Amino acid sequence: MDATRAEVCAAALADFFEGDGEIMASPMGLLPTLGARLAKLTHSPGLLLTDGEAMALDGVPPLGESSGVVEGWIPFRAVLDVVVPHGKRHVIMGATQLDRHGNQNISCIGDFARPERQLLGVRGAPGNTVNNKTSYWVPKHSARVFVEQVDMVSGVGRKRAGQAGAAATRFHNVHRVASNLGVFDFHGPDHALRLVSVHPGVTVDEVRKASGCDLHVEGDVPETRTPSAEELALIREVLDPTSLRDREVPAA
């Protein structure tokens, strides 16, 4: 059976962790969590997974379930003390807006003091983007998310980090972005958004039309790889047997 769009996204997100070694994975949201667990069961066994609260997991449980084995007790305050400031973490965050230079906004839409839409707040973004590796997941690619310039920089992109100096660049590494349409990085000219691959069934033109910012495209853009038979079995039978993934990314 062919891989669904959600399964392609899960494998793409898993690939974000490849080569990370023994660091803490902090995937925010359902598909990033599926991706991190898939990575741990395939190419990245050294990843440290947590239950998202205070436990480090030893096993790799299905989505929505907890692991039978607790590897350690690492509540939020300990994460801030021992993990965040040392670059030993890879976070996949969401983005209400993400701009061409990799700046992310989760604070507000419109004017800061009297916004059109007050969002949840910057949370960990200012620290994550300068203290450890960060990627983004956008389940619904649109021109409202991919913008030329965000309204309020919450997570920092490469260019602004460079301008801010050494405190911002020591561990700064905005790695990649996955959306329901493709995979992106910031290796375009002047660290601009670049299309790395389009998911099977998606055209470059569709991605362009769905983006509100300029998109750097080099030559023939490859297709995002489809998950292997082993990965599909892990996703379908082990990690997400109730297909929660299809609710976040409906079949194309």
Added chain:
Amino acid sequence: MSRIRQLDVAVSELVGDGDVVALEGFTHLIPVAAGHEIIRQGRRDLTLCRMTPDVIYDQMIGAGCARKLVFSWGGNPGVGSLHRFRDAIQHSWPVPLEIEEHSHAGMANRYTAGASGLPFAVLRGYAGTDLPEHTESIKTIECPFTGEKLAAVSAINPDVGIIHAQQADREGNVQMWGITGVQKETVLASKRSLVTVEEIVDELEPRPGSVVLPKWAVTAVAEVPGGAHPSYAQGYYERDNDYYQRWDPIGRDRERFQQWLDTEVLNVERSAR
């Protein structure tokens, strides 16, 4: 010198109009009953601080208690937005709400500086973001040793710090365990503090990983069983996830919210000792 008080007496003694008040608690042990008592007593113009304001701050903001919010995340955990919070910021209802936004680490460091008696804390986060432009309490400083440019955030020293814990003894020593946030720092940073507890016991049993606040660090203790509901108190009760779901439609609608406030808070006498 901590004293055992009734909740309503403690709140009226400690919390005044215009005060800077921090009700802390991270997912677990949120001092909800104390927040409701502040609403009942009609406090106004408060500056509310909290790393992760959730439903209780939505209720206090909707009730018109606050003029300013200092925070790093405001939401209904696992559900979505806080609609009273958004209505206040976007439409000034029922009163305008000024915001001071920080990152999580920034807030935690601000409390730590406050607890340490230092004027500010230093961190790398914030570099390159738009926050320093909007937030007076973030400045850039140069490290005197390396020359590195870093963010300085001013200490938070609330007039009143309020937290919920599992137990206190009869002298007012406090113990909490399970997931703790910045409660210890909040109490130590605050000029006055109130700890509501599930239970007052004869003796606090030592527990691994617990946070103990000695009586001399705490101004008042009130016994309020269930005082963290709908959040949870490890060892006492589970989180009431349905409450958070039910809050969404109530919080969305000004009229429904007002009805909720009348029936669930304003006209309810808490039977706290």
